[in-house]
Amino acid sequence: MKITLKIWRQTSPATKGQFKTYTLGHVSPDMSFLEMLDVLNQDLIKKGEEPVTFDHDCREGICGVCSLYINGRPHGPLQTTTCQLHMRTFSDGETITIEPWRATAFPIIKDLMVDRSAFDRIQQAGGFISVNTGGVPDANEIPISKKIADEAMDAAQCIGCGACVAACKNASAMLFVSAKVSQFALLPQGKPERKERVEKMVAQMDAEGFGACTNTRACEAECPKGIKITNIARMNREYFSAMVSSYEVAAGDGGAG
Amino acid sequence: MKLDSKVPEGPIGEKWTRHKFNLKLVNPANKRKYDIIIVGTGLAGASAAASLGELGYNVKAFTYHDSPRRAHSIAAQGGINAAKNYQNDGDSVYRLFYDTIKGGDYRAREGNVHRLAEVSVNIIDQCVAQGVPFAREYGGLLANRSFGGAQVSRTFYARGQTGQQLLLGAYGALNRQIANGKVKMYTRSEMLDVIVVDGKARGIITRDLVTGKVEAHSAHAVLLCTGGYSNVFYLSTSAKACNASAAWRAHKKGAFFGNPCFTQIHPTCIPVSGDHQSKLTLMSESLRNDGRVWVPKTAVKGLKAKEAANIKEEDRDYFLERKYPSFGNLVPRDVASRNAKTVCDEGRGVGPTGLAVFMDFSDAIKRDGRKMIEQKYGNLFDMYQQITGDNPYEVPMMIFPAVHYTMGGLWVDYNLMTTVPGLYALGEANFSDHGANRLGASALMQGLADGYFVIPYTIGDYLATIGWNDKIATDHPAFTEGIENVKAGVDRLLSIKGNKTVDEFHRQLGLIMWEYCGMSRSETGLTKAKKMIQDLRSEFWTNVSVLGSANELNQELEKAGRVADFLELGELMIDDALNRNESCGGHFREESATEEGEAKRNDDAFAYVAAWEYTRESQPENLHKEELRFENVKLTQRSYK
Numbered sequence: 001m002k003i004t005l006k007i008w009r010q011t012s013p014a015t016k017g018q019f020k021t022y023t024l025g026h027v028s029p030d031m032s033f034l035e036m037l038d039v040l041n042q043d044l045i046k047k048g049e050e051p052v053t054f055d056h057d058c059r060e061g062i063c064g065v066c067s068l069y070i071n072g073r074p075h076g077p078l079q080t081t082t083c084q085l086h087m088r089t090f091s092d093g094e095t096i097t098i099e100p101w102r103a104t105a106f107p108i109i110k111d112l113m114v115d116r117s118a119f120d121r122i123q124q125a126g127g128f129i130s131v132n133t134g135g136v137p138d139a140n141e142i143p144i145s146k147k148i149a150d151e152a153m154d155a156a157q158c159i160g161c162g163a164c165v166a167a168c169k170n171a172s173a174m175l176f177v178s179a180k181v182s183q184f185a186l187l188p189q190g191k192p193e194r195k196e197r198v199e200k201m202v203a204q205m206d207a208e209g210f211g212a213c214t215n216t217r218a219c220e221a222e223c224p225k226g227i228k229i230t231n232i233a234r235m236n237r238e239y240f241s242a243m244v245s246s247y248e249v250a251a252g253d254g255g256a257g
Numbered sequence: 258m259k260l261d262s263k264v265p266e267g268p269i270g271e272k273w274t275r276h277k278f279n280l281k282l283v284n285p286a287n288k289r290k291y292d293i294i295i296v297g298t299g300l301a302g303a304s305a306a307a308s309l310g311e312l313g314y315n316v317k318a319f320t321y322h323d324s325p326r327r328a329h330s331i332a333a334q335g336g337i338n339a340a341k342n343y344q345n346d347g348d349s350v351y352r353l354f355y356d357t358i359k360g361g362d363y364r365a366r367e368g369n370v371h372r373l374a375e376v377s378v379n380i381i382d383q384c385v386a387q388g389v390p391f392a393r394e395y396g397g398l399l400a401n402r403s404f405g406g407a408q409v410s411r412t413f414y415a416r417g418q419t420g421q422q423l424l425l426g427a428y429g430a431l432n433r434q435i436a437n438g439k440v441k442m443y444t445r446s447e448m449l450d451v452i453v454v455d456g457k458a459r460g461i462i463t464r465d466l467v468t469g470k471v472e473a474h475s476a477h478a479v480l481l482c483t484g485g486y487s488n489v490f491y492l493s494t495s496a497k498a499c500n501a502s503a504a505w506r507a508h509k510k511g512a513f514f515g516n517p518c519f520t521q522i523h524p525t526c527i528p529v530s531g532d533h534q535s536k537l538t539l540m541s542e543s544l545r546n547d548g549r550v551w552v553p554k555t556a557v558k559g560l561k562a563k564e565a566a567n568i569k570e571e572d573r574d575y576f577l578e579r580k581y582p583s584f585g586n587l588v589p590r591d592v593a594s595r596n597a598k599t600v601c602d603e604g605r606g607v608g609p610t611g612l613a614v615f616m617d618f619s620d621a622i623k624r625d626g627r628k629m630i631e632q633k634y635g636n637l638f639d640m641y642q643q644i645t646g647d648n649p650y651e652v653p654m655m656i657f658p659a660v661h662y663t664m665g666g667l668w669v670d671y672n673l674m675t676t677v678p679g680l681y682a683l684g685e686a687n688f689s690d691h692g693a694n695r696l697g698a699s700a701l702m703q704g705l706a707d708g709y710f711v712i713p714y715t716i717g718d719y720l721a722t723i724g725w726n727d728k729i730a731t732d733h734p735a736f737t738e739g740i741e742n743v744k745a746g747v748d749r750l751l752s753i754k755g756n757k758t759v760d761e762f763h764r765q766l767g768l769i770m771w772e773y774c775g776m777s778r779s780e781t782g783l784t785k786a787k788k789m790i791q792d793l794r795s796e797f798w799t800n801v802s803v804l805g806s807a808n809e810l811n812q813e814l815e816k817a818g819r820v821a822d823f824l825e826l827g828e829l830m831i832d833d834a835l836n837r838n839e840s841c842g843g844h845f846r847e848e849s850a851t852e853e854g855e856a857k858r859n860d861d862a863f864a865y866v867a868a869w870e871y872t873r874e875s876q877p878e879n880l881h882k883e884e885l886r887f888e889n890v891k892l893t894q895r896s897y898k
Binding site: 136 | 304307308311322323324325326327328329331332341343379381382383384385386387388390391392393394395396397398399415416418420421422425428429430432433435436442444467494496497498530531533534535536538539640643644646709710713758760761802804805809810812813
């Protein structure tokens with residue numbers, strides 16, 4: 001296959017970026033999208049040009065670090081991660097445009113690499129159950145219905161890639177945050193802290209500069225792990241019930257998005 | 258130097274309990290006077306950082322990723338073992354201990370393995386309390402499945418994403434300590450050296466991967482939780498960034514390397530599709546519960562998955578079921594891999610390259626219905642289809658062995674301390690618990706055992722012994738010198754300006770290792786490979802091309818440093834494989850096989866841990882032997898027939 005690539009190049013956060021065009025003449029349909037970029041980078045190095053910087057690691061769709069905006073869609077045309085996208089999805093002679101995630105809360109580091117540490121800070125605000133190591137009850141002490149456990153697992157599958165934010169015209173992080181809130185709201189272990197958790201995580205989400213949710217469902221359509229927007233509904237419910245029963249909010253004064 | 262494993266005396270079931278009582282404690286109020294550095298934030302690192310932070314120590318944690326949640330523990334699919342005996346099928350701590358020792362082909366320490374089995378039950382409790390959504394039965398209790406090398410059902414799982422869920426649990430616990438201010442997290446930060454002063458580990462040198470800034474960090478103790486070195490083979494199931502540099506550089510500072518040649522080749526990976534291949538993808542071992550492995554009885558050249566149905570039942574060779582009737586498709590990984598290689602060597606392999614065997618689910622789908630199979634393995638089947646373009650609900654999967662895990666690693670004693678006082682190694686980075694072959698679903702168990710339940714006890718003993726005043730600040734000349742050395746190393750890579758890319762060297766090294774130090778090893782092959790690696794290493798240092806500068810984000814520079822270390826470690830693996838003239842577990846020496854072609858151990862000569870001591874650049878390393886004593890388990894030829 002022959003492929004033309006239009007790739008966003010930007011040497012640092014401070015400098016101005018631009019698209020550069022490259023052509024690749026020897027692309028195999030069995031290559032993954034990232035392997036195609038590997039080939040490009042090898043070619044560039046051979047020519048003495050700096051290779052394209054992009055985040056990638058596990059290449060099996062689970063670490064959540066790959067993050068390319070391909071032909072106007074996060075992770076490209078399929079509902080999967082970029083690393084699981086294969087060149088057989090594209091046609092011979094196609095021009096492919098590759099950009100980084102675009103969101104104020106995800107500043108560009110270099111080329112196609114962005115800073116998603118805002119997601120970590122949201123998790124640090126309350127995305128956990130406060131138990132220390134040791135001294136916990138036997139794992140089978142509290143039965144959990146299969147349906148609830150499955151639903152919690154559906155939400156817990158989020159890989160933190162940020163495609164939901166990149167897909168959203170408001171760059172909202174509601175799908176990401178609601179997935180964690182849902183997982184713990186569903187499970188009995190998460191119940192003791194459920195109010196504080198949703199308040200703190202939402203407050204941090206707002207402090208990070210993510211936009212509001214206007215229910216376009218673009219996030220759900222692009223999520224490589226199929227996280228449902230019912231999680232957002234659940235988070236809103238959690239948030240409102242937390243507000244009316246009034247716990248202290250530690251930081252921020254945001255709404256539910 | 259005499260190696261002291263520090264395994265306590267006494268009956269096997271009481272060793273850990275007694276040891277815990279005998280360890281010195283640090284008073285709660287004094288814990289805040291101690292600083293601990295943790296490198297790597299996968300299962301072992303994140304669980305250790307969280308647990309030590311909770312106890313009150315000041316922890317600094319480092320990862321080269323943008324977030325602790327990216328560590329490759331996240332990719333573990335199938336499950337985690339624990340001796341809960343929830344299934345009432347005869348499991349016990351002792352049986353898990355026994356299975357692990359036997360599975361490891363009698364090359365692990367009894368004391369360590371029994372402790373692992375003991376704390377396995379606590380891990381499951383801990384993870385459930387953290388909100389890990391393990392699979393459950395309709396009655397609301399936890400579900401289990403079987404894994405290779407065991408005849409009981411003791412594997413806990415969260416669909417095909419068990420590693421992800423366990424890591425996110427540990428990540429949550431770590432996040433809580435970050436929020437509490439007990440752990441300071443350094444992301445996109447790579448450790449490039451360990452600083453040793455007066456024979457003790459005092460800190461590390463790191464490079465900020467975004468700015469290129471080289472920095473010193475000091476502490477009372479340093480924990481390396483940096484994973485394994487499968488990527489020495491270039492193609493493996495490890496993530497692209499997985500590397501041996503932290504362990505290797507610690508090795509060069511005095512930490513012995515244990516059993517470097519013990520590599521696990523996983524039987525069920527997606528076969529290589531072409532030269533562009535950048536990594537291999539595992540299909541979970543759990544699939545072997547329902548997938549039947551076969552090849553045609555007589556060779557059919559280039560047999561495609563779509564054509565598998567044309568091969569009649571009587572013309573199929575279900576070779577694992579045929580040779581190992583009692584374990585069938587669930588034999589341990591080394592056995593399954595070697596048998597796949599054998600049938601491919603006979604020319605009976607399938608697919609365009611002939612380097613694949615079928616794993617067929619049609620019987621399971623007929624028996625249980627597609628829906629049931631979808632529930633169990635849905636995400637794995639989707640992943641397979643995504644990568645290969647074939648639909649495994651309709652045609653058999655094609656699989657082939659690939660490098661997956663390294664049992665070898667830094668030598669540690671019972672307290673997880675390396676031969677450098679104050680320097681610890683946890684999880685896959687150490688050599689300790691899996692002997693010559695790891696059983697499925699035991700890596701997650703070991704990573705979390707080390708981090709949650711072992712190091713919080715054992716580190717206190719060292720810290721209480723040295724006292725909080727025994728810390729060296731980063732203005733000490735050892736640290737300034739360390740920074741200069743690291744900078745010089747980086748500049749050296751940039752100054753070569755050769756003609757070959759880092760990846761080209763890495764691929765070449767990988768091919769040598771796979772060919773001569775992979776599933777089958779011989780003296781002739783290994784000797785040849787040793788020379789090839791030495792030549793490749795000399796070429797690397799004169800002809801590698803690394804563009805860009807040191808003071809910026811430079812992914813080629815990061816890779817170059819890691820490949821330079823792999824080029825040294827590869828040679829040590831060859832030396833170790835040469836020295837161990839016996840077959841055991843994943844290490845198969847052609848010179849040492851039974852008549853049926855199974856691995857043949859030589860317990861009289863090789864029932865020891867090979868611990869290698871670094872000497873000087875490009876000089877042979879010194880071999881130290883830690884004799885393995887078996888007081889509980891009788892050494893027998895492993896049989897899964």
